[in-house]
Amino acid sequence: MRRGVLVLVAAVAVIGLFAGGLAWLLTDARPRANAPRGERLYYAYCAECHGLDGRGSWRASLFLLRPGDLTDPRVAAQSDRYLFDLIKHGGATIGRPGMPAFGAQLSDDDLAQLVAFVRTLASRDRRR
Secondary structure, three states, X not given: OHXXXXXXXXXXXXXXXXXXXXXXXXXXOOOOOOOOHHHHHHHHHOHHHHOOOOOOOHHHHXXXXXXXXXXXHHHHOOOHHHHHHHHHXXXXXXXXXXXXXXXXXXOHHHHHHHHXXXXXXXXXXXXX
């Protein structure tokens, strides 16, 4: 009887630790309270794949996705129009099928603000 109770308590503790660890790992990060709209949009639509710093997310790696490194100088060299169209229409039209289209969810103004925020990721990397 006593051994059965100990096994039950241990099993509940292990399940609790496992569930707590998963909850901690899978909790989405949130932007700061007074963040500009572009940053909030990035956290909502982009951070899951591209990561909070723009270098890629471990979550994307679990699904064998390799999102572009937004801090790469080659991304910074692209025009705003190219990034705008890539986000709006997705990457399938230019040979990057993993990048989904967000034109249906975001207005053109939102897309422009998102492009402006993506530009800040590359400049943050250079300051380090």
